[in-house]
Each structure stands twice: as C-alpha cells, then as structure tokens.
Amino acid sequence: MAIKVLIYDDNVALRNSMAVLLNDIDDFEVVAAMPNAETIVTDLQTFTPDVVLMDIDMPAVNGVQAVKNIRKINDQLPVIMLTVFDDNENIFKAICAGASGYILKRYATEEIPAAIRNVLTGGAPMTGSVARKVLQMVPQAKDEQQEKADLSKKETDILQLLVNGYSYKMIATEIGISIDTVRFHIKKIYDKLHVHSATEAVSRALKDRLLSFLF
Structure with missing residues (x-):
C-alpha cells in the first residue's frame, strides 16, 4: 500500500x-x-x-x-x-x-x-x-533535572540519538542491540517522561534540558 x-x-x-x-x-x-x-x-x-x-x-x-x-x-x-x-x-x-x-x-x-x-x-x-x-539548544543538564527524569545511561543515550534524528533501526545499529530492545527502552523512556511519541520525547528533552552531553 x-x-x-x-x-x-x-x-x-x-x-x-x-x-x-x-x-x-x-x-x-x-x-x-x-x-x-x-x-x-x-x-x-x-x-x-x-x-x-x-x-x-x-x-x-x-x-x-x-x-x-x-x-x-x-x-x-x-x-x-x-x-x-x-x-x-x-x-x-x-x-x-x-x-x-x-x-x-x-x-x-x-x-x-x-x-x-x-x-x-x-x-x-x-x-x-x-x-x-x-544539539546546541541542549545545554549541560542540571543534576536535579536528570534525577527527576530518572533515565538510565542507556535510556539517555537512546534519547540523544532520537534528538539527533535516528530511526529505531539506526539506534539499534549504533548501540549494538536489537530493534525489539530499542523499542523496550523507548517505551520506558516514554513512561518516565510521560510522553507518547518520539516527537514529544525530543520536545521534552529540549525544554527540560535532560541531556548531559553533546555529540
């Protein structure tokens, strides 16, 4: 179709x-x-x-x-x-x-x-x-903001790749995990950030300054 x-x-x-x-x-x-x-x-x-x-x-x-x-x-x-x-x-x-x-x-x-x-x-x-x-809009994160989001290191890595425009397949290749594992981690990210899509996750990352490093 x-x-x-x-x-x-x-x-x-x-x-x-x-x-x-x-x-x-x-x-x-x-x-x-x-x-x-x-x-x-x-x-x-x-x-x-x-x-x-x-x-x-x-x-x-x-x-x-x-x-x-x-x-x-x-x-x-x-x-x-x-x-x-x-x-x-x-x-x-x-x-x-x-x-x-x-x-x-x-x-x-x-x-x-x-x-x-x-x-x-x-x-x-x-x-x-x-x-x-x-990426330049995402300054060094404040510790309390990261604690509030409670994202793991791998979840933060995946969120960074989402911000950088990576698809699930590209994330899987970059990190060396399966696409199903990527989906599992992204679901956890959505739950922790109280969002329902990649767009909302990227928006939250930018507005709340959740990322602690830049590529």
Missing part, C-alpha cells in the same frame, strides 16, 4: 515539484498539495494521510500553528516541516509544537523521501545543519 502524503506550501512551483517527485516513487502517493493550512482539520479527515509535509511560512495559518491544530486531534500523525528557515527560534517553536522532523527546502529533493520513511519508523529526521542547531 502506498504511503499517503499531504503537502502544505504556498510556493506553487515548489509544491508542484515536490508532488511530482514523490508521485514518481512507486510507494508514495501525494493525496493533496495545498497552498495553505486553513482547512487542516477537514483535510485530515478527507485525505487520511500517513505523513504531512508542512511549510512554516504561510499566510493565514502558519506551519507552527498548523502543527498545533493537528496535535489537538491527532498526536501520532508524523509532520515534517519543509522550510527555508534554519534559525533557532523557528526550529524550537516547530519541535515544541509537535513537529516530527525538520528539512530545509534546499535539500528537499535529496532528503524528503528518506525522511518520510525514517519518520514512519519512529525517527525524527532533520537536515544535518538543523540537527547541529538542535
């Missing part, structure tokens, strides 16, 4: 080229390519996408607000921000709103197909320069 993709971007040329790119890949289907996110709630009901590509800078309803609107009705649907902005404020706002990934438009042709596959397997895909900025 094809992966259903819903695109929001007010740049008609980019919107159309992205739709053509994805529709040319056998297991992708662009169900709609919209110029704005004013109808996001009804669009989700109409098109039932598996993943959403969301521009940040749009008229009427910007991408960050659109993600917030999505999260009010669906906290699991992957939403990848597709944008020209790589400044800290936009990245942080998008992640805290519930974005699942953050890809710069100038790398979209190269990165979007893999990013969609990544996010559907539990990853949080980000363009490399964005991932570095995210």
Whole structure:
C-alpha cells in the first residue's frame, strides 16, 4: 500500500515539484498539495494521510500553528516541516509544537523521501545543519533535572540519538542491540517522561534540558 502524503506550501512551483517527485516513487502517493493550512482539520479527515509535509511560512495559518491544530486531534500523525528557515527560534517553536522532523527546502529533493520513511519508523529526521542547531539548544543538564527524569545511561543515550534524528533501526545499529530492545527502552523512556511519541520525547528533552552531553 502506498504511503499517503499531504503537502502544505504556498510556493506553487515548489509544491508542484515536490508532488511530482514523490508521485514518481512507486510507494508514495501525494493525496493533496495545498497552498495553505486553513482547512487542516477537514483535510485530515478527507485525505487520511500517513505523513504531512508542512511549510512554516504561510499566510493565514502558519506551519507552527498548523502543527498545533493537528496535535489537538491527532498526536501520532508524523509532520515534517519543509522550510527555508534554519534559525533557532523557528526550529524550537516547530519541535515544541509537535513537529516530527525538520528539512530545509534546499535539500528537499535529496532528503524528503528518506525522511518520510525514517519518520514512519519512529525517527525524527532533520537536515544535518538543523540537527547541529538542535544539539546546541541542549545545554549541560542540571543534576536535579536528570534525577527527576530518572533515565538510565542507556535510556539517555537512546534519547540523544532520537534528538539527533535516528530511526529505531539506526539506534539499534549504533548501540549494538536489537530493534525489539530499542523499542523496550523507548517505551520506558516514554513512561518516565510521560510522553507518547518520539516527537514529544525530543520536545521534552529540549525544554527540560535532560541531556548531559553533546555529540
């Protein structure tokens, strides 16, 4: 079954080229390519996408607000921000709103197909320069914050890899454990952080400064 993709971007040329790119890949289907996110709630009901590509800078309803609107009705649907902005404020706002990934438009042709596959397997895909900025937002953790989270060393390692955009398979390879073991540890992380998804875990890590080291 094809992966259903819903695109929001007010740049008609980019919107159309992205739709053509994805529709040319056998297991992708662009169900709609919209110029704005004013109808996001009804669009989700109409098109039932598996993943959403969301521009940040749009008229009427910007991408960050659109993600917030999505999260009010669906906290699991992957939403990848597709944008020209790589400044800290936009990245942080998008992640805290519930974005699942953050890809710069100038790398979209190269990165979007893999990013969609990544996010559907539990990853949080980000363009490399964005991932570095995210890591820079995570200062040295305070001891009391780590104690409050009560994460083990391995759980902290896995959370760091989630922040860095790794999928479950990539985490398993990096740490040398099975994917089932990764899922077990991530479930424990979710329980301890009181979250339900990789996006929420990354957001909590950033907002509460839970990570004690940077790559």
